[in-house]
Amino acid sequence: MTTTIPTASVTPATDARALTGKRRIAFASYVDENYLPGFLALLRSLALSNPGVCEDFVVLYDDLRPASIARIRALHPRIVLRRVNDTHYDSYVKGDQDNYLVRKAYFILDIFRLRDYDTVITLDTDMVVLGDLSELLKLREGLAAVPQFFYGQHKLNSGLLVIQREYLSDEFCAKIDATGRSGDYELDKHDQGILNAVLDGDFVRLDARYNFVKRRLSGDLPVPDDTAILHFTGRHKPWQGGEAGYAQAEDRWREFELSDAEFQAAYLGLGGALHHDLLVHFGTPHVRRTGDIESARRVAAAHIASGDYQAAVDLLESVHIPLDAAWPHEVFGHALMSVSRYQEAKTQLLIATAAPNRAATAYSRLAQMAWVHGDNTEALRYATTGLSVDPTHRPSRLWAQRAAAVPAQEQGAPEDQLAHVAFYMDRQGNAGDKLLPETVRLGFGPDTTSRRWHSVHAHRLFDAAALERVNARRGLVIGGGGLFIPDTMPNGNSAWQWNVPDEHLRAVDVPIMVYAVGFNAFDGQSYRAQRFNESLRLLVEKASFFGLRNHGSIEKVRSLLPAELHDKVVFQPCPTTVSRQLIAGWSDPVYREDTVMLNAAYDRAGLRFGHDYAHFLAEIAKAVRAIGAHTEVKCAAHSLDDERIAFDLRREHGISLPVIPMYDFDNDEIRETYAKTRLVIGMRGHAGMIPFGVGTPIISLISHPKMAYFLNDIERPEWGVSVHERNLGAVLTERAIDILDHHTRTVDDVHDRQQRLWKVTQDNQARLQAILGG
CATH class of the missing domain: 3.90.550.10 (Spore Coat Polysaccharide Biosynthesis Protein SpsA; Chain A)
Known part of the structure; x- marks a missing residue:
């Protein structure tokens, strides 16, 4: 029997705007x-x-x-x-x-x-x-x-x-x-x-x-x-x-x-950033009427940016792209690879390499496709060629590094191992995603090494060879990131992050355990609904255990499933939230530095902030000044982009913050750094869950529903404040100072909340042991 947080603690996951403010x-x-x-x-x-x-x-x-x-x-x-x-x-x-x-x-x-x-x-x-x-x-x-x-x-x-x-x-x-x-x-x-x-x-x-x-x-x-x-x-x-x-x-x-035709042409003729909805609404009939290639490229790129990859393919298939129109070919290739029409994508991208201004991007996408198919040699060749065209091209450098990485040698016998599908983050990648796969493994025992685990990168095509390797193991664990999101590494096989065709998912004949996965779509993002729903349903049907990391995700996923599958979807907290319980020999810090850490996220900034970024920044400046009068405030950067908060505060408001580059830290350093501070104010999900898991008080800056989901699960919604809050600076300051002034009490409260999540995790561990046969 699985223990759950009491029902009263769970707020229905209704409109995302109601959760993010x-x-x-x-x-x-x-x-x-x-x-x-x-x-x-x-x-x-x-x-x-x-x-x-x-x-x-x-x-x-x-x-x-x-x-x-x-x-x-x-x-x-x-x-x-x-x-x-x-x-x-x-x-x-x-x-x-x-x-x-x-x-x-x-x-x-x-x-x-x-x-x-x-x-x-x-x-x-x-x-x-x-x-x-x-x-x-x-x-x-x-x-x-x-x-x-x-x-x-x-x-x-x-x-x-x-x-x-x-x-x-x-x-x-x-x-x-x-x-x-x-x-x-x-x-x-x-x-x-x-x-x-x-x-x-x-x-x-x-x-x-x-x-x-x-x-x-x-x-x-x-x-x-x-x-x-x-x-x-x-x-x-x-x-x-x-x-x-x-x-x-x-x-x-x-x-x-103006006539509609004149108006559409006038809008498409504007420079600067065009809104996605307007570009698609006016551009689509314009392309149908004129066949204009440049307009088709721009509209298709807008579809890609919003995760509607099939619409981009459909539009570009409807027009004739001249051989020398490199940019449309490159965008077409991008769209085709995003729906897993890889051979057609390769053709389009090779055509695009003929133009010097698009070659580096085209080669980096070719490298990505080769890597997805498990061909590191080919991926490195394409990425190196991209760098020869443009030595500053960051995607080509990333794929070169990924393709050149020496895979760890597995030490255990296959029959003693669990296969593990996760998003394995690169060096200098998001600190939270870097720590997650190891922490998921801790939920199954203290040994997280290749003696017991066979790694399966979620973004690589799960082909027949990968299926054979998985079926040689004891079981398959899926977890390590918000895998139910359409756009980090899109594919047409599943329409979520694990690139698995249905026929290969059906052929998995070892127990499948979905562990603490999150439904992480932003308000405003779209899936290829039919393909995602079909893949999701098959996964739930096949799974021996299907645990999601918050009740908001549970509600979202259940709404996509037939009623007879609802009870299979259960609560499994993210293991980062119970790190103190999972890490052998963990001891709480005797001394905490007199610091507060601030984290802000900038991926998909338009979806996070809307028209309110200037307001957010000004209010954060007020809070940093007020909190800084009590204790030092530092910027905790989970990724390179997270450093922007420090740059913008200095440029716009004359505030200088020390930056802690967590993207360069190993997992122990990440946990130890968060354990030794007094409070973390974070916008990323794991800038809340990781410090909470090591016993540090948190305040979440809510720009994504998942932040509210977690706080609802632990019955502490007051530990969150929307980035859109009118009086954000004052509210944040008041709550932060209250936590700092009553720190011991708040730490005890964190431990108590964590203990409830740990009880759920323990009950689920018993179920998993039974599934795996002891």
Whole structure:
């Protein structure tokens, strides 16, 4: 019988944003048939002026026709339709109760009834966006607007509103309703009059460039260069013929009066970083219509970056790639190898080597494929050739080092060994992943050497020869990383990290034990759902033991399985969380250094931080200064990229932190370093689990659901704080100082939480011994 953490400690693994605290941001407009041309121009202008921004766009409507909705959807990939409650506003006192335009002017107030977002930016449909809106996306406080041009600072113009969650509430809606029904507002200002009456000047003032009203340009003045949003207030709209005296302003509006084909081409013609969703949404029909190779390459690369490798293959198969178009061939090769069509990928990549500017990358991918197939000699040849083209090419150097590494000689007899599928990290790789395989093995006994273990790298193709080697062992252990993730080393055989074809997984005839694997997909990542689901189901069916490292992963995996397999998926904590129990002769440190270690992760930074990185960095700077007044703060770098926090704090905030290069440490050094500090503030999963496992208090910086999963399992959610937390610096400081001031008590608490995980591990060890026959 497996012991589990009490049910009350497990929070359902619902929406990832609810766990990470990542802000949900939306744009919003009320749209009807009369203003549809203005709204279409607004959507085009938003994409062309802010090509790297794509958030939900909420369309409030009451009378849009299906054809109009189709036109809207063609211009934005994340349209959210909300029908307004039009009769709700019939009880409001109005200046002209019978005028349908007056009646509709109130419908935008439905936006305050949204409950799905943290920040909503409303835009009138007679606006066009001309400049960067990133500062609006970063706003976190209050209700922001531009003051009315003709009425001074006390009143706002409601054409643009930046609304935070506290205003998206029943309480604020009640104030709007009370004011509307009383008529105690400027009746001729409609929705704007109500908001000004309710707020009474209590709003955040924005610069006029974010709602630059047309009337300021009377006399045909040019639009100022710094205008971010141009607002065509008044009766005469550009799509209705315009108004004399505003020709230059209306010329700016007509820049966005484009056909869909013209608009798609204009977006694809922009330089700089284009948002994945927009690039795919506009680029796909553009490629279908034109067959443009460069656009096809860019769209395919966007698919690859988001883990949708098959979509990249499908797109590039639909176009003719000229022989001398090296870059598209290289991207096509990358996509094909990611779905395990290796021979076709090799052909495409060899073609790409003919171009000097793509040769190094193509050779490194050829080296990778050779290594995946177990051919180190061929891998080294390709990687060395890549370095001869570009001696600074890091991927080629990595594959050269990996291919040239001398494999450890196994010392044990096969019948005495367990095969072990894991992600075996390279030198200077992620410290947590480096330590994991050894720690998994400790869960099966003290001997982690090749006398007892046969290593199977998860990323190498599990072919017939590998199958034969595994079947000669006592059993197969799978564990050592968040293997249920689509993109670290993609393949089409399983669509997760173990590159195993179904036929070879079916042919494994020794016990299979999945041990403390995590479901590590970020919010926003996608699997090849059918292939992953089929492989996962087969694995669960075959496994004698299937243990996942947190209840969040258990819930995610069970949701992909038929009900009859749910009970096979059980809780097995990551063994790093019980290191003190697993390591023979472990003794807790007699002395701890007066330090706090800070770790931040930058892989997939867009998924981690969204629009909030500058906020995160500023808040961390506040915390480092405050905590640094009590004890020294150091940067714990699990990988080379983790050092960025030290660089950015010094560059942006003048704070210098010593850097501890854990990527250079061996496993004992990693554990000892964490055991000797007083507190670890970490963003990586194993910057929390490893120090916890050696008895050190932790605070997790949550940017991934798995951090919250772990803290829920140990019933200490207060040991985590979202990287998106508005008052991150103050919250982090308060919790850190409390731990430092009550350190002995907190260490005892860590030990108590760990003991519960150890009891689960012990019970599972008994099951595993029975599976292996003693």
